[in-house]
Every structure is written in C-alpha cells, then in structure tokens.
Amino acid sequence: MNNQAQPIGSELLAKKYLVTGGAGFIGTNIVIKLLSDGHKVRVLDNFSAGKKDDRIQKGVEYIEGDIRNMEDVKRAMVGIDGVFHLAAIPRVPYSIEHPIETNDNNVNGTLTLLVGARDAGVKRFVFSSSSSVYGGNDNEKLREDMCGNPISPYALHKYTGEMYCRLFSELYGFETVSLRYFNVYGPYIDPEGAYALVVGKFLKQRAKGEPMTICGDGEYYRDYTHVADVARANLLAMTSDKVGKGEVINAGYGQCKSVNELARLIGGETMNIPERPGDPRRSEADTTKAKELLGWEPTIKFEDGIAELKRDWGLE
Secondary structure (H helix, E strand, O other), X not given: OOOOOOOOOOOOOOOEEEEEOOOOHHHHHHHHHHHHOOOEEEEEEOOOOOOOHHHOOOOOEEEEOOOOOHHHHHHHHOOOOEEEEOOOOOOHHHXXXXXXXXXXXXXXXXXXXXXXXXXXXXXXXXEEEEHHHHOOOOOXXXXXXXXXXXXXXXXXXXXXXXXXXXXXHHHHOOEEEEEEEOEEEOOOOOOOOOOOHHHHHHHHHHHOOOOEEEEOOOOOEEOEEEHHHHHHHHHHHHHOOOOOEEEEEEEOOOOOXXXXXXXXXXXXXXXXXXXXXXXXXXXXXXXXXXXXXXOOOOOOOHHHHHHHHHHHOOOO
C-alpha cells in the first residue's frame, strides 16, 4: 500500500495544512508526516501543556492562539487547504470535574474552527474524535453504525463535534470527516497525557524503577493503535475522494490486548490497585469502513510498537 498522501483529482500533491493542537502527541506525529510528504504546515496551539522543544518542528509556522477566538482562527486559516483538528482538553476525569470549561474548549472551539474554515474557503476538515463516544460495549467489535452512548462529558463533546461536522457538510456543502481514535501510542507520547495513558504511565514507572500499577485484575482489553498509523489515516481522510460528507470512521488496530499483556511486554514488577468503576472490559475497533473508504489498515504490530518505545525510553 502506498502510504503517501494522494492528490485529489488533478490537483498538485503539495498543500498547506493547518494542524490544531499540532504541538501535542498525535498532532506532532501528523505534522512530521505532512512535512515528510512535502506539504507546508501551520500549527495553531495554545501550548497549555508547555512548549516541548522536541515537538517543535523546523519549517513549521506555529501560531500561539485559542481555537475559541475567531480572530486567532481567521489568522490561522489564511491560505489553508485543509484542517486537521486535534486541539482539545482530552482528559475524561477532568471533563467530569470541569464540564463547563471543557465543553467551552471542546465544543465551542470546534464550532468556531468549522465556521472559520468554511468562511475561509478551506476544502476539507478532518476532526479527531474518540472511541469513547461508544460508551461501554464488552461483547463485540465497535462499528460506526452503533448508536453513540457517551458516558462522560468528554465523550459527549466528541460526539457533538462529529454531529457538527456532519451538519456542516449537509447544510453548507463543506467537506468533513471524523476519525474515532482508540488507544493511541508511539513516539512523543506524554506519560501525563490522556492518550494511551496506561502505556505512558507504565513506561514512566518502569523508567523510575517503580512497579507498574494495574487496575483490578488487569484483564481489561484495549485496541492499541500506533500513532504513525493514525497519522497516515488522517492524511488519507484528507485526500480520499470517497469521503467528505461528514463520515465517521474508526481509526483502530482491530485487535485488542489486555493491560496484563502490555505490562509483560514492557517488563518489570507490577502492583495491582483497585479497579476504576465504569471502565468497559473491552474496546475493539471494527476497521471495515476505514479499509473501504480510505484504503487504510494498520501496519505496526503492537509488540513492535512497544519494543520501539522501550528503546526510546532506554528500557532495553
């Protein structure tokens, strides 16, 4: 499979893209992929997690601003062909404790960006959503045609963002696509961040010589997807001529692994702690739609991805 971004019709390959939250974990990987494919990149980020030197990429225009501020958004949209929207306050517990603040950022910010992108004549908007919109479902793979069942404000924010994207396609003819991420891991992962929290936490604990803390019996199964595969899915969502009408597509590996398996791969001592109420036992993506509409399927095996991270963290 050709992993390079493809031109739409007869248009030239090289484009100028805006990545909101482009100084974050997944955003940085998308920025790197865009640069490697020859695109120009602008990032809009408020650097709420701090400016990490290793995430600032040479040749990228960084704008420090707020996605809720239309003036910042208008400035960021000038000359942009497509938007990858990742900026959010992603922590589920934080959204439960601070529902107004997180709704303002995650919902109003997304709406402001959609209006700004539409008005600026941007061709397509790719929205980073989350498998959390499914809620709990322990018995089968999660398919996009299942009803959303958010069980946290954060999940509801992402579900609302998907609905806004669909409405903008239907009402204004503005091309949108939403990708539902599962448990993303890989280079530039933040051990304090929300994405693949258990992977980052285990790496940090192992590096400090502490036991890895496993909730309950550790038989919680998650769909771990390498960030390089997720970045590639984003580029395909931006360029595929089969999407752009508000589609929602899973971006997951399609197989799940237990927390115990993850701990064994990282290696080291473990310690069991009380389980967290409300955590689903299983979360696994059905990737049929991604294959059909994007020609995408993951390529990096979980074992290989964790081995790469261990090398990066000096744990081998």
